[in-house]
Amino acid sequence: MKRRNTPAKEAVLSLLSNSKKALSQDAIEKELSININRATIYRVLNRFCDDNIVHKIVAEDGKQYFAICRKCEETNKVQYHFHFRCLSCDSIECLETPVNYLLPNGYKVQNATCVLTGVCNNCS
Numbered sequence: 001m002k003r004r005n006t007p008a009k010e011a012v013l014s015l016l017s018n019s020k021k022a023l024s025q026d027a028i029e030k031e032l033s034i035n036i037n038r039a040t041i042y043r044v045l046n047r048f049c050d051d052n053i054v055h056k057i058v059a060e061d062g063k064q065y066f067a068i069c070r071k072c073e074e075t076n077k078v079q080y081h082f083h084f085r086c087l088s089c090d091s092i093e094c095l096e097t098p099v100n101y102l103l104p105n106g107y108k109v110q111n112a113t114c115v116l117t118g119v120c121n122n123c124s
Helices: 007-017 025-031 038-050 070-075
Strands: 055-058 064-067 082-086 092-094 114-118
Touching: 007 025, 007 038, 025 038, 025 064, 038 055, 038 064, 064 092
Parallel strands: 082 114
Antiparallel strands: 055 064, 082 092
16 A cells, blocks of 8 residues: 655655664654654654564663664565664664574574664774
């Protein structure tokens, strides 16, 4: 289903496209160049998630962040991958390289949504 293009959608998409980090709804609201109310931003972000344009990252504190993953864009579908949240600068980014983990025998992963926390490359 083709969705109507609006100034709000264009502004949010442009902001996310130009960001190298995941952004919270609050950060998006602060950085937008046009005045859009919080409810509209929330609807736009959720619609983008539904349409696989962006993905939602829920940090360990429950705060939601949104990002356009370059790897997901290339394949045109959401690729499940790990994210990293820096406790120093509070940024969240997609980890482009695979994260290795071991599971007990008999377990098979179908989906992975994980946020690793620590100090990022820029802050360490």
